[in-house]
Amino acid sequence: MRKNNQCLLDISLALAAGALFSACLDVPHAPNDTQKISDVSVFAKQFDEAIEAPIKINSNEEAELIAEVTPRKYKNKIKYYWYNDDEILDSGATYTISTAYMASSFLSKNFIPDRLVIKDGEGNTLETTFTVNVNNPPQILAKTIPADGDTLYGNSHTPFLFSWQSFDRDGSKGLENVLEIDGVQYQVGELQQVMQSGFAAGTHTFRIIVADSLGDKDSTVKQEFFVIDTTLGAR
Numbered sequence: 001m002r003k004n005n006q007c008l009l010d011i012s013l014a015l016a017a018g019a020l021f022s023a024c025l026d027v028p029h030a031p032n033d034t035q036k037i038s039d040v041s042v043f044a045k046q047f048d049e050a051i052e053a054p055i056k057i058n059s060n061e062e063a064e065l066i067a068e069v070t071p072r073k074y075k076n077k078i079k080y081y082w083y084n085d086d087e088i089l090d091s092g093a094t095y096t097i098s099t100a101y102m103a104s105s106f107l108s109k110n111f112i113p114d115r116l117v118i119k120d121g122e123g124n125t126l127e128t129t130f131t132v133n134v135n136n137p138p139q140i141l142a143k144t145i146p147a148d149g150d151t152l153y154g155n156s157h158t159p160f161l162f163s164w165q166s167f168d169r170d171g172s173k174g175l176e177n178v179l180e181i182d183g184v185q186y187q188v189g190e191l192q193q194v195m196q197s198g199f200a201a202g203t204h205t206f207r208i209i210v211a212d213s214l215g216d217k218d219s220t221v222k223q224e225f226f227v228i229d230t231t232l233g234a235r
Helices: 002-025 072-077 105-111
Strands: 039-046 049-051 055-058 063-070 079-084 087-091 094-097 115-119 125-129 132-135 138-140 150-154 160-163 166-168 176-181 184-189 193-196 202-211 217-219 223-229
Touching: 039 055, 039 115, 039 125, 049 055, 055 063, 063 072, 063 115, 138 202, 138 217, 176 193
Parallel strands: 055 132, 150 223
Antiparallel strands: 039 049, 039 063, 063 094, 079 087, 079 115, 115 125, 138 166, 160 193, 176 184, 176 202, 202 217, 202 223
16 A cells, blocks of 8 residues: 555656646746847937937038947847948948048938848847938138238228138028127128228237038138227327
8 A cells, every 4th residue: 555655656746847847848038138129220420429310410520320229238239231222331330421421422322321220130120211411511711801910000990801702512502601800709691791990009810700501610710910000100
């Protein structure tokens, strides 16, 4: 009788162990981390500033496109592919846009990405499209009136001519010019010639600043001119 009872105990233990083993097999595997990425976006970095949509970059300075995934902790567990239409341009979490790519509309059109595709280790993909606008900033010619170091003759009532040439390399109109004299800025709109009086004898400084409708700027270096009061010599 004891032998039969022992057999029944052994069978019960075996069944219990089998049930436990079966229960272990039913525990689901942890999901692949890269499948938890919910979003991917692109922003630009230029002049040490982050530029989010709409992305506008200045053609005078190299820029970087940077991919950002959500949650960010998975950013190093995936692969990144930059496309221009259906043409793959490069891979990696960043894409460098050199000034050479911005030099012409052809290069900008063909070598600046407009689509990013990310892939995880299981072959899952996620993509986003975007547009990069390249802006040619305005420009001021170096030659100005007065020139750096010029001497002007008159008195505080004498109007002196300030003249320069600014233009937008994109061909658009509506540039905003600023004439800065002795640190004081005067908004002069689209004017490129201004008569200004009220100067005491001595050294003065000036510079020109121009901005386009997208906020890009150019400026001359600060220049000096000298005023000699001609009324002093008449006394």
